[in-house]
Amino acid sequence: MSQTRLTLGYIPLVDAAPLIIARELGFAEQEGLAVDLRAAPSWSTLRDMVALGQIEAAHMLAPIPVAMAMGLGGMATRLDAISVLSVNGNAVGVSMQLARKMRDAGHDFGFADATAAGRALIAAAGDRLRIGVPFPFSMHAELLYYWLGSLGLEAPQALDVHTVPPQQMAEAMAAGDLDAFCVGAPWGSMAVENGAGELLLPTSAIWSFAPEKVLAVRHDWAEKAPDQAARLIRAMWRAGRWLADSGNRITASEILSRPDHLNLSAELLERSLSGNLMISARGEQRRAEGYLEFHRGAATFPWRSQAGWIATRLAARTGLDRAQAREAARRVFRTDLYRAALDTTAADLPGASEKLEGALDVPTEVASQTGSLILGPDRFFDGQIFDPDAE
Amino acid sequence: MSDRLSIVVVEKDRERALLIVDSLRASGDHEISVISEQSGLARRISERNPDVVLVDFANPSRDMLEELTLASSPLERPVAMFVDRSDDALTRAAIEAGVSAYVVDGLSAGRIKPILDAAITRFHMFQAMRAELAATKRALEERKIIDRAKGVLMKARGLDEDAAYALLRKTAMDQGRKVAEVAEALVTAAGLLS
Numbered sequence: 001m002s003q004t005r006l007t008l009g010y011i012p013l014v015d016a017a018p019l020i021i022a023r024e025l026g027f028a029e030q031e032g033l034a035v036d037l038r039a040a041p042s043w044s045t046l047r048d049m050v051a052l053g054q055i056e057a058a059h060m061l062a063p064i065p066v067a068m069a070m071g072l073g074g075m076a077t078r079l080d081a082i083s084v085l086s087v088n089g090n091a092v093g094v095s096m097q098l099a100r101k102m103r104d105a106g107h108d109f110g111f112a113d114a115t116a117a118g119r120a121l122i123a124a125a126g127d128r129l130r131i132g133v134p135f136p137f138s139m140h141a142e143l144l145y146y147w148l149g150s151l152g153l154e155a156p157q158a159l160d161v162h163t164v165p166p167q168q169m170a171e172a173m174a175a176g177d178l179d180a181f182c183v184g185a186p187w188g189s190m191a192v193e194n195g196a197g198e199l200l201l202p203t204s205a206i207w208s209f210a211p212e213k214v215l216a217v218r219h220d221w222a223e224k225a226p227d228q229a230a231r232l233i234r235a236m237w238r239a240g241r242w243l244a245d246s247g248n249r250i251t252a253s254e255i256l257s258r259p260d261h262l263n264l265s266a267e268l269l270e271r272s273l274s275g276n277l278m279i280s281a282r283g284e285q286r287r288a289e290g291y292l293e294f295h296r297g298a299a300t301f302p303w304r305s306q307a308g309w310i311a312t313r314l315a316a317r318t319g320l321d322r323a324q325a326r327e328a329a330r331r332v333f334r335t336d337l338y339r340a341a342l343d344t345t346a347a348d349l350p351g352a353s354e355k356l357e358g359a360l361d362v363p364t365e366v367a368s369q370t371g372s373l374i375l376g377p378d379r380f381f382d383g384q385i386f387d388p389d390a391e
Numbered sequence: 392m393s394d395r396l397s398i399v400v401v402e403k404d405r406e407r408a409l410l411i412v413d414s415l416r417a418s419g420d421h422e423i424s425v426i427s428e429q430s431g432l433a434r435r436i437s438e439r440n441p442d443v444v445l446v447d448f449a450n451p452s453r454d455m456l457e458e459l460t461l462a463s464s465p466l467e468r469p470v471a472m473f474v475d476r477s478d479d480a481l482t483r484a485a486i487e488a489g490v491s492a493y494v495v496d497g498l499s500a501g502r503i504k505p506i507l508d509a510a511i512t513r514f515h516m517f518q519a520m521r522a523e524l525a526a527t528k529r530a531l532e533e534r535k536i537i538d539r540a541k542g543v544l545m546k547a548r549g550l551d552e553d554a555a556y557a558l559l560r561k562t563a564m565d566q567g568r569k570v571a572e573v574a575e576a577l578v579t580a581a582g583l584l585s
Binding site: 041042043044045048072073134135136137162163164165167168172175177 | 431449452
C-alpha cells in the first residue's frame with residue numbers, strides 16, 4: 001500500500017502521547033499513513049496552522065473547536081473534532097504562600113475532595129484570586145469556573161483568570177503574578193519540582209470524566225478526505241489502547257521524553273501517566289484514579305453531550321444563546337465519522353451518541369455493539385447532572 | 392477614528408523590533424510602541440488600546456493575546472486575528488512570513504494592508520537572515536569535521552587527500568548517509584581508539 005503523508009501538529013504535553021505513539025510504534029504506518037509531527041509554540045498558532053491548511057490535523061483543547069463553531073476567538077474557520085484523544089489530566093496548583101496559609105487553616109491537601117479543597121482555597125485567597133490557565137478556551141478555564149462557581153464564588157467576576165503559557169506558569173507564580181494555576185501534565189509536576197508551588201487537586205475530582213484533548217481537522221478536509229480521517233481515527237485509537245496498558249508506561253515515558261518530543265525527564269512524565277503524583281517539594285505522594293485516560297470507558301468517543309456541556313458553559317459566560325451554541329457544538333463533535341472509522345475494528349462503541357453527563361457514580365455497563373462496554377464514573381463533584389436536551 | 396493608527400509590536404529581540412518599527416514608520420505616520428516584556432502581556436496591551444497588534448506567529452506568548460478577542464465590556468473593543476477578514480493571499484503571505492496581526496474590529500482592510508505589507512517584508516527579511524546564518528554555520532562545521540576525517544584516513548591508511556575524500560564519499564553513498572555524518576562517526580571512533 002502506498003503511504004499517504006500527513007502532518008500532525010501538537011503541543012509538547014503528556015497528552016500528546018497518542019500522536020507520538022501512533023507514529024513511533026507504527027500504528028499510523030499500519031493504516032498506510034506516513035506521519036510527520038510538528039510541535040507548535042502555542043495553541044493559537046496550532047489552531048491557525050490547521051485552519052489555514054499548513055497541517056492536516058492537530059492535538060487540540062476540546063473547547064477550541066466548540067468556541068470556533070460559536071464564533072468566539074480570533075479565527076472563524078470551522079474545525080471538527082473527529083476523536084477525543086484523552087480524558088482528564090490537568091491539575092490545580094497553588095503558590096507556596098497560599099499553600100502555607102491553607103495548611104495553617106487546617107486543609108489536609110488530600111487531593112480528592114473538590115468541595116473541601118475549593119472552600120479552603122476561597123477562604124485563603126482573600127478578595128481576588130488570580131489563576132493562570134493555558135488558554136481562554138480550555139477545560140482548565142471551564143472546570144475552574146464550574147468548580148468555584150458552584151462553591152459560591154461569583155465566577156467569572158470574582159476571579160482573575162489569565163492566560164499564561166504552561167512553560168511560564170511556574171515562573172509567573174514565583175514572580176507573584178499568580179496565586180494558583182490549572183495546567184496539563186507534566187507542568188503541574190514541574191511546578192512542584194521547581195519549588196514554585198504545590199498541587200491541590202486533579203481536575204478529575206471536579207468532573208471525573210471530562211474530555212480534555214481532541215483530534216481537530218478542518219471541516220472541509222474531513223468532508224473531502226473521509227478515508228484519511230478514518231485511518232487517523234483508527235491509528236489514534238490503537239495508540240490509546242496501547243497507552244492504557246499499564247505494562248507499557250515505562251516505554252511510553254521513555255519515548256515521550258526524547259529530545260525530539262517533550263524533551264523532559266522520563267520519571268516526571270511517568271508520574272502523570274500512572275496518576276501517582278508528588279504534590280509538594282517535601283515528597284508527599286497522592287494517587288489520583290483516572291488521572292489521565294486514553295482508552296478506558298470509551299475515553300476517545302466524541303460524545304455530543306460533552307460538546308453540549310462545553311457550549312452551554314461558554315455561552316453562559318459570554319452571553320450567547322445557549323440553544324444555538326449547543327446545536328453548533330453538537331455538529332463539530334463528529335460521532336458519525338468516529339463510528340464509521342472504528343466499525344471494522346475490535347472497538348466496542350456505545351449505542352447512543354449522547355448521554356446524561358454526570359449520571360454515572362460507579363462503572364456501569366451500557367448498551368453497545370457487542371454488549372460489553374463499561375463506562376467509568378462521570379460525575380460532577382457537586383452531583384449535578386447535565387441533560388443535553390434540557391432547555 | 393483619527394488618521395493615525397496606533398500599533399503595538401510584541402517582540403523580545405530589540406534589534407528585530409527596531410527593524411520592524413523602522414519599516415512601519417516608512418509606511419505611514421503611525422504611533423508605534425514595542426512591548427518586550429512577556430508577563431501581563433494582555434494587560435499591557437489593553438492599557439495602550441491599540442488599533443493593530445503585530446506579533447511573531449511562533450511567539451509562545453501569543454496565547455495571552457487571545458484573551459483580547461473576548462470583549463468583556465461594551466467599552467472595550469474586541470480584537471480579531473487579521474486572517475478572518477482579509478483576502479486570502481495577504482493572509483497566507485503573513486503566515487508564511489511568520490507575522491500574526493490582531494486588528495480592532497471594524498478597521499478596513501485598505502488601511503491595514505500597507506502596514507501588514509511592511510511588517511511582512513521585515514519579518515521575512517529577518518527570518519531569511521537567520522536561516523542563512525544557521526546554514527552557513529552548519530556548512531562550516533561540516534567542512535571542519537570532513538577535514539578532520541580526511542586527516543584521520545590519510546594518516547591511518549596512507550592515502551592522499553583526494554583519495555581520502557573519495558573513500559568518505561563512497562562510504563556515505565553505499566550507506567545512504569551524508570558525507571558529514573560518516574566523517575563525524577569516523578572522527579568519534581578515532582577519538583575513542585587513540
